[in-house]
Amino acid sequence: xxxxxxxxxxDLHTAMKSRDELTTGxxxxxxxxxxxxxxxxxxxxxxxxxEVLAVLTKEAKKRREAAxxxxxxxxxxxxxxxxxxxxxxxxxxxxxxxxxxxxxxVGGALTAGGYTGKAQMGPAMKAAQAxxxxxxxxxxxxxxxxxxLGA
Numbered sequence: 001x002x003x004x005x006x007x008x009x010x011d012l013h014t015a016m017k018s019r020d021e022l023t024t025g026x027x028x029x030x031x032x033x034x035x036x037x038x039x040x041x042x043x044x045x046x047x048x049x050x051e052v053l054a055v056l057t058k059e060a061k062k063r064r065e066a067a068x069x070x071x072x073x074x075x076x077x078x079x080x081x082x083x084x085x086x087x088x089x090x091x092x093x094x095x096x097x098x099x100x101x102x103x104x105x106v107g108g109a110l111t112a113g114g115y116t117g118k119a120q121m122g123p124a125m126k127a128a129q130a131x132x133x134x135x136x137x138x139x140x141x142x143x144x145x146x147x148x149l150g151a
Contacts, residue, residue: 060089
């Protein structure tokens with residue numbers, strides 16, 4: 001199979017043919033975000049699969065936050081739509097790590113880098129994010145790094 005962007009385009013065409021409005025709209029939005037990222041900066045360029053994954057991760061996070069905001073405001077229909085869009089985007093993301101897996105990976109990264117105190121939070125986060133490699137939200141990773149550093 002081709003790139004992740006190609007897969008998104010193919011799935012968009014399939015959704016359009018089957019008249020699946022939710023999937024069509026969601027994939028159009030995701031591809032639009034990818035195209036915006038491609039033309040951001042000084043010159044246009046094609047994104048790698050990892051960069052496309054980063055864009056999709058941000059879009060999925062936006063959907064989760066919007067669903068929570070709508071639910072808190074009592075707009076359950078809109079919250080359900082945002083939740084459904086997030087689930088469609090999640091199909092293209094790697095499986096998220098469990099809390100136990102994050103604890104293990106962060107612990108290994110901190111030990112390997114020799115990070116022991118809260119003063120080393122920045123470099124420790126960089127090492128932990130590299131170990132997790134986009135398979136968990138930054139907030140969850142940061143919380144675990146803080147916990148293990150005693151910050």
